[in-house]
Amino acid sequence: MxxxxxxxxxxxxxxxxxxxxxxxxxxxxxxxxxxxxxxxxxxxxxxxxxxxxxxxxxxxxxxxxxxxxxxxxxxxxxxxxxxxxxxxxxxxxxxxxxxxxxxxxxxxxxxxxxxxxxxxxxxxxxxxxxxxxxxxxxxxxxxxxxxxxxxxxxxxxxxxxxxxxxxxxxxxxxxxxxxxxxxxxxxxxxxxxxxxxxxxxxxxxxxxxxxxxxxxxxxxxxxxxxxxxxxxxxxxxxxxxxxxxxxxxxxxxxxxxxxxxxxxxxxxxxxxxxxxxxxxxxxxxxxxxxxFLLHRGEKMSKSLGNVVDPLDLAAQFGVDQLRYFLLREVSFGQDGSYSSEAIVTRCNAELANSFGNLAQRVMSFIAKNCDGSVTATAPVEQADAALREKVRQACAEELPQAFERLAISAGLEAWIQAVFACNAYIDEQAPWALRKTDPERMKRVLATLCGCIRDLAIALSPVTPTSTAKILDALCIPQDARDLSALAHDPALGTIRVEDPTPAFPRLELPVDDETA
CATH class of the missing domain: 3.40.50.620 (HUPs)
Incomplete structure (x- = not known):
């Protein structure tokens, strides 16, 4: 039990x-x-x-x-x-x-x-x-x-x-x-x-x-x-x-x-x-x-007119985005501050531009250029192994250990560093160029990235459960293979399928007439 x-x-x-x-x-x-x-x-x-x-x-x-x-x-x-x-x-x-x-x-x-x-x-x-x-x-x-x-x-x-x-x-x-x-x-x-x-x-x-x-x-x-x-x-x-x-x-x-x-x-x-x-x-x-959470550094009060309904923020920016921002922005245990600009800036930089864009680029490329399926047979190179190890450490060790001690923002910092490493890797390996020059190497690069994206989505699931489920669904990851124990198995070693990838983290816009700003 x-x-x-x-x-x-x-x-x-x-x-x-x-x-x-x-x-x-x-x-x-x-x-x-x-x-x-x-x-x-x-x-x-x-x-x-x-x-x-x-x-x-x-x-x-x-x-x-x-x-x-x-x-x-x-x-x-x-x-x-x-x-x-x-x-x-x-x-x-x-x-x-x-x-x-x-x-x-x-x-x-x-x-x-x-x-x-x-x-x-x-x-x-x-x-x-x-x-x-x-x-x-x-x-x-x-x-x-x-x-x-x-x-x-x-x-x-x-x-x-x-x-x-x-x-x-x-x-x-x-x-x-x-x-x-x-x-x-x-x-x-x-x-x-x-x-x-x-x-x-x-x-x-x-x-x-x-x-x-x-x-x-x-x-x-x-x-x-x-x-x-x-x-x-x-x-x-x-x-x-x-x-x-x-x-x-x-x-x-x-x-x-x-x-x-x-x-x-x-x-x-x-x-x-x-x-x-x-x-x-x-x-x-x-x-x-x-x-405490402070609004622009000030304690919230009705007299100051800065009391915000959390559902208004969720409606403006998304539930998962609000969840991510609050736990990423504030060192848990300390006071923190929030504003609409801060939510937009943080979520666009890390969720939309970094992780969301990475996942969508890779999965859309596979859907469009590989008939939605990749089986890698080319050997694993040092760059592939180094990235997989970087992501594995972040998702299976650093983030869980930080979450266990309630250092949630520290765990998310390890996670985003792994995301940045994936973006550096895709730019260096350029699978769109490999498609013409070395298709087998391209498949290995895409499989490596899909394995990393799966790990990153699983690790982030407690924070953004709805959005990461979209990514895992598109990667055809079974429901019973989305817990932390799944990170011990590397899907990049088998056939990876992609179905109907849709952007999980769209870019946010700050409303021009924003009363919470």
Whole structure:
């Protein structure tokens, strides 16, 4: 049986429509999931929407909407966006579903059975926007002396009866866990969390609210609903059948990777492992906090008018092109910037002009001049072997190794260097000239190129699945020969057929009247 691999995105808070940051995270998770499937793993990718909490309730009320009706509309918008961006999720979980309420209840009861929940009175600072509690020493001063959270969001003094979780009990465990190599990446995120854990006493965490009722009810405690982060984090368990589907849960838990934004690292690297430890459940293997996407170097906000619908970008430039740009342009884990010009420039230079043009030139030449079929009998020359080895290393070693460590842009850099090598080779070998002077050598050159194009298309498939499928279809590569293990076999040694080659990556044009530019 294939080795399991479980990956999750953060569970999106749908008090507004999805933006490019949501798309970026979902695309990255999808690329990793597709890569692991191609690597022979039994993958489960879980995403969804976190629909409870005060902020959600307030947003719905302000719009004069029923909260569940509003949440359903927004959740459907996220699902639609992810579907349009070709996100191959295995489960889309909503925190308002009955199965999720059951999972949250069971987790709560497990923490209660460990003696880690107690009833007390909460007095402290709370950010509605972050759905987070902050201590006095974490606050910063805004304009006019206004107190703000570390995320620059307003906080308000809150007093209410609350259930508390004995977070302080797990301080040493959490320090040791976050010091474990590979648990929290990149290093900058790990340093932030360790600074938080070591720099102060860890206070117990308020985990219920009584000032509103939009949430999962606390079992046996009328009037209390669970703190939204207890509820939201439990989605990672719901998505693999907790608590009733013990077979699925036993197969996929603990998660191999939680992929999240850097602004919610503390919830995942501090609160979540403590909840799990209390409930006698294993902690996730790895958490990765990626950076933010900036529009022309600026953080996106409605007031600046630079919030872009990712589906508008996908409609303008293509889904695969958008996917490629986001993961090629930004060093994964760091902040990055995007603009329409940058998308057009990058995708034209690398996808259209370099790889797409290479594939189309070679396949069209074979279709037109070789009756759609090439069998190479001429000996393999040094230039052929050198190119095949360059491409093999990039596609079967460098890119997979980089993707395994989530250095996605580095893997794509190795890939594009192999593409450049193919273009240099075709210019040097000039098969159009060999057609007249040495037809057998021409066939060897074309077969070598087709083998390289196949490898490059397979390696890029997690990033641009639809476009690379067109290339592999034109090369008549069987569906069961498109995973990473296929790279061990060289099709250039047999007969290569080409059928109906069509350009996979057309050149992009920047719209003259482009509001996203």
């Amino acid at each position: 294939a080795e399991p691999y479980y990956i999750t995105t953060a569970i999106a808070y749908p008090n507004g429509k999805p933006h490019i940051g949501h798309a970026y995270e979902a695309i990255a998770a999808d690329v990793i999931a597709r890569f692991q499937r191609m690597n022979g793993r039994d993958v489960r990718l879980v995403t969804g929407t976190d629909e409870h909490g005060l902020k959600m309730d307030q947003t719905a009320r302000a719009a004069g909407r029923d909260t569940l009706e509003f949440a359903t509309e927004m959740s459907n918008a996220f699902r639609h966006t992810f579907d349009q961006l070709n996100i191959s999720y295995d489960a889309f979980c909503r925190t308002t579903e009955a199965r999720h309420k059951e999972a949250s209840t069971r987790l709560w009861q497990a923490m209660e059975a460990s003696g880690d929940l107690y009833l007390d009175r909460y007095e402290g600072w709370y950010s509605v926007r972050d759905e987070a509690f902050y201590s006095e020493d974490e606050l910063i001063e805004g304009e006019g002396g206004q107190k703000l959270s570390p995320q620059n969001t307003p906080v308000e003094w809150t007093v209410e009866e609350s259930w508390f979780f004995r977070l302080s009990k797990y301080r040493d465990f959490l320090i040791e866990l976050n010091e474990t190599p590979g648990f929290l990446e990149p290093e900058s995120r790990r340093n932030e969390v360790l600074s938080f854990l070591k720099g102060q006493e860890l206070r117990d965490l308020s985990v219920s609210r009584t000032s509103f009722d939009w949430g999962v009810p606390v079992p046996g405690s009328p009037g209390h609903v669970m703190y939204v982060w207890v509820d939201a984090l439990t989605t990672y368990l719901t998505g693999i059948g907790y608590p009733d589907n013990t077979e699925m849960f036993g197969r996929f838990w603990p998660a191999n990777l939680h992929l999240i934004g850097k602004d919610i690292v503390r919830f995942h690297a501090v609160y979540w492992p403590a909840f799990l430890k209390s409930a006698n459940l294993p902690v996730p293997q790895s958490i990765f906090g990626h950076g």
